[in-house]
Amino acid sequence: MITLNVNGKSHELDVSPDMPLLWALRDMLHLTGTKFGCGMALCGACTVDLDGQPIRSCVTPVVEVSNKKITTIEAIGQTSSGAKVQKAWLDLEVIQCGYCQSGQIMSASALLAANPHPSDTDIDKAMAGNICRCGTYHRIRAAIKQAAQSNVKGA
């Protein structure tokens, strides 16, 4: 039995310890906001938050995260950086097909939580692992800056 603590809830799962967290979330807990894109830590679609760190759930065995605090896109809006990022995403109409955006928002929220005023280089570093096939990069950068701006105002 593996215990997963996801979005503040505890779940007992009867799965093999090497099962990637991605499939536990999607196929066992039906939290489908976390997406499958490559399965090889190449695209970032599966990004979730583990104790404040963005991780690629497609290559993270459940046994490694058992009993740790996992936050997914479904609950990231309850954190202050997550809420700011979501708002900026909507204000600037970042989204096209939307498939990559859960991962983008998770990476951006983790960035802002750790670094409230990221430079362009910081943004590049934190976000380069997240592919957007629709090419929304331009707006992602602007939205992160806008969300950071709301930090300044203390909004």
Added chain:
Amino acid sequence: MSMGLERWLNSTEAGAESTAEGGVPRRTFLKLSAAAGGGLLLSFILPRIIWNSEATGATTAEVFAPNAFIRIGRDSRVTLIMPYVEMGQGTDTSIPMLIAEELEVDLRQVTLEAAPPDDRQYANPIFQFQVTGASASVRAAWEPLRRAGATARTMLVSAAAQTWNVDMTSCRAEKGEVVHVPSGRRLTYGSLVETVATLPMPDHVALKDPKDFTLIGTSAKRLDAPDKVNGKAQFGIDVKVPGMKIATVAACPVFGGKLANVDDSKAKAIKGVHQVVRLDNAVAVIADHMWAAEQGLAALDIQWDEGPNATVSSADIVQQLESASLGPGVIAYEDGDVAKAMAGAVKKVEAVYQMPFLAYATMEPMNCTVHVRKDGCEVWVGSQVLARAQATAAEVTGLPLDKVQVHNQSLGGGFGRRLEVDVIAQAVQIAKQVNGPVKVVWTREEDIQHDKYRPYYYDRIAAGLDEQGMPIAWSHRISGSSVIARWFPPAFKNGLDPDAVGGEAEEFPYKLPNRLVEYVRQEPPGIPTGFWRGVGPTHNVFVVESFIDELAAVTKKDPLAYRRDLLSKSPRAKAVLELAAEKAGWGQPLPEGQGRGLSVQFVFGSYVAQVAEVEVAKSGEVRVTRVVCAVDCGMVVNPDTVRAQMEGGIMFGLTAALFNEITLKDGRVEQSNFDDYRMLRINEAPAVEVYLVKSAEAPGGIGEPGTTALAPALTNAIFAATGKRIRKLPVNRVELHSA
């Protein structure tokens, strides 16, 4: 898909614009009736292409067959039954804007309902069957939807005037209500619907003057966005049906090969694996979850019968194309006497251009959920061709069409890949052998290696120049596989693929005498090709705009000035070109190793010009720092959507031009995931500026032109920076190293 194809389709259209009995223009033909459950139903016909003469009578008054519907409820809610699919291009927002504008309701008052798959009822007006693509949604819906909205508005006003017993001209519609201006009295649309149902249809309705638009031309918020920032939006891959199993699949790695034998004993021992399904050319593992399915697949010992394509390689394919391109092709466009003009030219310039196979790599991997029962079949899938999806499931199961239900889902990227039904056919075949519903999910590797690919094109192009260096003869022979011949055979006639020549036939923006365009169909053995974002024009715009740049260079003229001189017959093309050049600071000096390049095009009904700014390092590494894009896509419905589509299209085009090619060895695709099929990332993305030209012309497409314009702007910029002409994509950094 391209303007070329669309024109071609239109030329076979029999009288969609003509008048039906009674003198009412046929395209305005509407009907009002009471809606089931109360309220009003406005049924109308979107004009459609008619392919053969027998079908020409299909839209006369006697057989009124509406294909679009607006429902106004007693609660004043407006529902549009929507025949298009959202795949990221903002159609879900743009289309309701057209209705809301003329009907004078708030955009939030309009709800969309997906149209069930039924060719006859919900056919796309440009193509005969239901399909989202071709940058066509807004273009097709522009006139009929506004007319339907205006008709409903006129009748609501007239119903209110009748109720108050006042003159119609003293009443006005606003925000879902009719107002009697002198007295300030108001009635909601909902309270008028019963009266409207008793009124005759007006003969003529006035569409709003574009200068009075309050919604069209504004950047209305996308309606689908909120659920896409919080994980709630459901894509095909997220479908959950009670009792559903998860499957993943391996098809024969060689196109056209078959399954010979499979030992599944190890796979079946894995916890969570239920079943191994054998298809003619594939094996699927059915499991409780994707992890078990993937492990099961890896544990299979499979023998393939690789068939006739087992030794095919990219080199063979290119060689076949090269020889085919020597022979004459079928004529796609001919003006003047090219041979004579070429013979009399002061100078002749010739070049060969090549563009690679490309995969779509939509962010959401291919997937399809199916439940086959004895008496019916249900399919959950994100598709650009719902009716084809339904027909495919019916064919595979042997069930009648009305026993097959297709539930369309949001698309995690379309780009043309979801115009195909191969995944649906495969998933239904698998589901036929499974008890209960099954979701078939392809791995990224399966997705890249069993794609439909943008055709490899091999083009020969030549121009004859006069004393001034201006072209007086032009010949372009395009060789490649025909997507149309496979995907829509009736449009492939006399050896000509109207899409493959798109962007280089009638819609050519330049004025030059004596032009010949030929097409040679050469199919690569076994490799299926598809409509990749930008379709035919992605390759023709690259070839034409690179070659024009070559001519300017040979003539030692500025590429902007040279193009401008050739654009006298196309003021809209000239205007976008000049706008892009001005905003980009064309002509201002750049440091060594940097350069600017431009492109201009008229495709999908829109004019686009781009200027790319690049930096080429000594190592050959190319960095695009800035792209300036000017667009004239006619009347703009939603400017922010146009900007977003240009920005995204530029990144899509840049990814391909810099990084992508699908190659074959031993009959297999060599690439498999984002490590060897590289995607542009945020740290590599240029700054993008998009400028829109104000225009009162009918709307043009916006989904694809951003992509088609990029590659030549990029390679022309590389030429400006290094003097090295790129005639083969993707950009070869090793070659640039020596530059």
